[in-house]
Amino acid sequence: MQDAVEVAENHDARRYEITVDGRLAGFVQYRRRPGQLVFTHTEIGDEYEGKGLGSRLIGAALDAARAAGVSVVPVCPFVSRFVEHHPEYRDVLAEEAEEAQPGA
Numbered sequence: 880m881q882d883a884v885e886v887a888e889n890h891d892a893r894r895y896e897i898t899v900d901g902r903l904a905g906f907v908q909y910r911r912r913p914g915q916l917v918f919t920h921t922e923i924g925d926e927y928e929g930k931g932l933g934s935r936l937i938g939a940a941l942d943a944a945r946a947a948g949v950s951v952v953p954v955c956p957f958v959s960r961f962v963e964h965h966p967e968y969r970d971v972l973a974e975e976a977e978e979a980q981p982g983a
Contacts (some may be wrong), residue, residue, distance in 0.1 A: 937958055
């Protein structure tokens with residue numbers, strides 16, 4: 880993909896958004912708890928599916944959570960599957976989320 884892809888947090892909408900050439904391609908919605916982000920829903924536009932944007936979005940959101948020192952509760956099935964396939968992100972999971980992960 881040669882397009883300009885960016886991930887940024889939209890605080891007002893309580894979500895991380897991924898854009899392609901300035902157009903919204905998808906988002907991951909969250910709720911804040913003290914010291915935690917609860918990822919509740921991920922959506923990628925139909926025209927952007929199959930291009931790896933969902934994985935880029937979730938990876939960037941988890942990196943941002945780690946950098947901010949908050950843990951993540953992956954209620955969204957897409958986020959849960961992403962962490963299952965990318966164990967390098969297990970350290971950012973909240974304790975209750977880690978217990979629910981297979982192989983934990």
